[in-house]
Amino acid sequence: MGNAVAPKSKGSTGTAVGLVLGGVFSLQFGAAFAALLFPRVGALGAVTLRLVIAAVLLLVVVRPRLRGHSRTDLAVVVGFGLILAVMNGCFYLALERLPLGVAVTFEFLGPLGLALVMSRRLLDLLWVGFAAGGVVLLGGGAPDGLDWVGVAFALAAATCWAMYILLSAETGRRFPRTDGLALAMGIGALAILPFGVVTAGSSMVEPVILGLGALVALMSSVVPYTLELLALRRIKPATFGILLSLEPAIAALAGAIVLTQWLSGWQLLAIGLVVVASAGATAQARKDATEPPEVAANKYLG
Numbered sequence: 509m510g511n512a513v514a515p516k517s518k519g520s521t522g523t524a525v526g527l528v529l530g531g532v533f534s535l536q537f538g539a540a541f542a543a544l545l546f547p548r549v550g551a552l553g554a555v556t557l558r559l560v561i562a563a564v565l566l567l568v569v570v571r572p573r574l575r576g577h578s579r580t581d582l583a584v585v586v587g588f589g590l591i592l593a594v595m596n597g598c599f600y601l602a603l604e605r606l607p608l609g610v611a612v613t614f615e616f617l618g619p620l621g622l623a624l625v626m627s628r629r630l631l632d633l634l635w636v637g638f639a640a641g642g643v644v645l646l647g648g649g650a651p652d653g654l655d656w657v658g659v660a661f662a663l664a665a666a667t668c669w670a671m672y673i674l675l676s677a678e679t680g681r682r683f684p685r686t687d688g689l690a691l692a693m694g695i696g697a698l699a700i701l702p703f704g705v706v707t708a709g710s711s712m713v714e715p716v717i718l719g720l721g722a723l724v725a726l727m728s729s730v731v732p733y734t735l736e737l738l739a740l741r742r743i744k745p746a747t748f749g750i751l752l753s754l755e756p757a758i759a760a761l762a763g764a765i766v767l768t769q770w771l772s773g774w775q776l777l778a779i780g781l782v783v784v785a786s787a788g789a790t791a792q793a794r795k796d797a798t799e800p801p802e803v804a805a806n807k808y809l810g
Contacts, residue, residue: 567693623786
């Protein structure tokens with residue numbers, strides 16, 4: 509990272525925890541509201557509204573600068589933007605076919621897998637077992653079975669999420685404040701726009717649809733991504749990862765409240781196993797006391 513990491517005060521850490529949890533709730537309830545758009549504009553129309561509106565808001569507020577950045581910097585932010593588009597597109601296509609809690613649980617295998625690869629501890633086999641048990645229960649715990657096309661989209665989103673973690677950290681190192689996020693969101697919006705126009709057409713500009721799309725953009729993109737970037741500057745990546753482990757459980761809650769997607773007991777147990785696996789893997793990574801925080805962060809975030 510270049511500069512020494514200053515000790516974190518209790519107040520700073522507490523604020524960061526609040527930022528992460530606020531981002532998690534905003535993201536998952538935003539995804540639930542996005543599903544309400546599917547009957548009118550489809551999954552790709554909904555994700556287009558989300559990214560385009562979020563990009564406009566961020567670019568107007570942040571006003572990022574391109575001057576002074578190398579070609580490598582620009583290549584990183586372009587890659588970040590494209591991954592944002594693919595990740596969100598795949599996730600919404602999965603959400604069109606799967607309950608929110610189930611889709612997020614499959615998607616969460618991406619960051620969980622990244623944490624396990626980065627850790628390389630024998631104990632991680634236990635967390636792999638928990639995660640594998642959760643996946644098996646998800647498949648067998650659905651009353652009518654799972655839509656496996658939806659599962660494939662969720663796993664593709666999981667792969668993109670692991671790449672998002674790496675590119676987000678690299679973008680944060682190369683661009684000040686939220687400049688990199690604003691640029692990446694603009695690139696992602698341009699990349700997904702043709703797909704949304706083809707599938708949804710003029711339905712996307714209806715006033716009610718635009719209003720709900722703006723709400724989804726704020727809750728699912730602007731608020732959580734900004735809070736995540738700010739939180740990562742205050743706490744260790746491992747702590748950040750433990751807090752994010754709650755996402756599948758909060759997604760199940762959002763799906764039940766907003767979409768009345770009640771999951772079976774086995775599916776809830778499956779989600780719990782994945783949450784435990786993720787929290788355990790990230791907590792174990794924190795115990796490497798022989799390395800200074802900045803080295804551990806670089807290992808986790810690439």
